[in-house]
Amino acid sequence: MLDGVSKRFADGTTAVRDVTLTIADREFVILVGPSGCGKSTTLNMIAGLERISEGELRIDGRRMNERPPRDRDIAMVFQSYALYPHMTVRENIAFPLKLARMPKTEAAAKVRRTAELLDLTEHLDRKPAALSGGQRQRVAMGRAIVRNPKAFLMDEPLSNLDAKLRLQMRTAIARLQKTLGTTTVYVTHDQTEAMTLGDRIVIMDSGLVQQVGTPQELYDHPANLFVAGFLGSPPMNTLPAEVTSDGLATVLGTIPYGSRLRRAVLPHQVVAGIRPEDFQETPAGASFTGTVDLLESTGAEQLAYFTFAAGLSFERDGPPQVVARLGSRSGLRAGEPATLWFNPDAVQVFDPATGANLTPRVPRPGRPGG
Amino acid sequence: MNRLALWLCAPATVVMLAVTGWPILYSVLLSLRRADLRFPQDQEWIGLANYATVLSSPYWWTAFTVTLLITVVSVTIELVLGMAVALVMYRTVTGRGMVRTLVLIPYGIVTVAAAYGWKYAFTPGTGWLTGHAAPLTDPAGAIAIIILAEVWKTTPFMALLLLTGLALVPEELLRAASVDGATRWERFTRVTLPLMRPAILVALLFRTLDAFRIFDNIYVLTGGAQRTSSVSIIAYHNLIGGLNLGIGSTMSVLILVSVALLAALYVRVLPR
């Protein structure tokens, strides 16, 4: 558990500001955010590799701030794997046991079991330099799990692998974590990894925690524009909107208030957000018409891009654009006008100044729970 | 193409042969002759007789032992001290340039000048490091002081070589080791040292070869008296003092052979 933890570096940069987070036993927590937002720094503070400038870190209720890493019983997997090049795979995996002065036969048995679990048995006597990226990654995992620590910390463990291997290892890690049931804090900047792996996601930006919750919660109820734009691919469409008596005036036309928004107290100007998959071709609810200027097909689905002449503008990044995610057999054609429909209740509104989500929290249409 | 390459290398090769190859060859030739400048008429080819003379001489073997002793002891101390200094230099955050400059000062001072400094420091009556004792006149004391002068002068060089090796140890490996449960000492012995092995061996190689040829410190401090002569000192005494070119050259060739053997030994343990 982290309690108001902050990190200031010697040069005055505040990398992490007042992070408070309680992690349950056996939980898989993902720290996600753009590059430089302080994820690694947070992880290093938990590991004891960076001094905590402010706040308290407790593990099992005991204050850990002053304890060196080796007294925290935490294992870490580094982005570069950090394997010891002068040791064989066997020695690498056995290293933490050796340091813990575990009897040789017991250690050897543990190393063997770990190698079997990770399919490394035939590489045990090779040096890391003679292994492929995926094998090195597994050795790094092996070195972490062999000692059965209280928690795993992983700092972008998959970012040096190619796309296919990354997918394989992602599921392997998820399965491993479920089998071992070890509390895990996993850092990534990849939102897909975050969404698929974690029990809970912690989204950070510039050293601040933006939102904490299950992947679905964060996706359905982003606390602010940053979270809305970070999760989902393509991200949520955001459009400047003016609040009028009949609805939200946007470049899409006026979006009528759904049952949710009717109850909200809104400022004069807001940002309306709608997910690409909330559009459909079959008439229902509200609609808009525009010209498809680009159609991308991934085989399973199509992404239709609409660009509008700049209307209301308090956004600086170019003319407003809307992306819709449609089935692969949509009748849309690039360069031709099309009409798409959406449920007004799927629209969320954000404060343009603070980015905060102003939508009242009620279950989203068409999805149980929330 | 190939011919051009040869032509391009030719000038350097010729210069090398002229300034190092020829003198070495000439020493070898001299070592096979009776060539004593006190008896210029009495010169002839005598085969390996000079080698037999030198290798059966107790003076040579005393000098050889003294040289080995000085080499082993001073290089060992330099390695330990040099490593400590390198670690300090590596970890220093404030005034890095200042620390490095200060550490290097002894290496920048001419050996002979520094040797005279040590000699005066240990002169009975006036020296600041000795009372009325005369450590330089007793073999053990003299050798200790020679080693001290040697260590003082070349530790910075050792430290500098080791510093480059330290910089090659990835910070992340040390972090990984501390998470794996290593103490500071274990990180040093199990990660830093093994990864520095090539740098350490190169530093040892340089320093051993250098130390084996020790001359100036001994020349100034004792002149080789009290059984403190190194092999280079007795070669010098025979060659320049005794004007015996044959014996002097034989000793020089033997020093060359010893150094070559030492180098071969190191190269053998050095990873490719």
Ligand SMILES: Nc1ncnc2c1ncn2[C@@H]1O[C@H](COP(=O)(O)OP(=O)(O)OP(=O)(O)O)[C@@H](O)[C@H]1O
């Ligand atoms: N030793 C340091 N001294 C000063 N500033 C630092 C130091 N280390 C990191 N920072 C700064 O702290 C901030 C957070 O760094 P951190 O490494 O935690 O980012 P990150 O979220 O892990 O990014 P990435 O995804 O690129 O790994 C960055 O702005 C970085 O410049």
Ligand SMILES: [Mg+2]
């Ligand atoms: Mg990072």
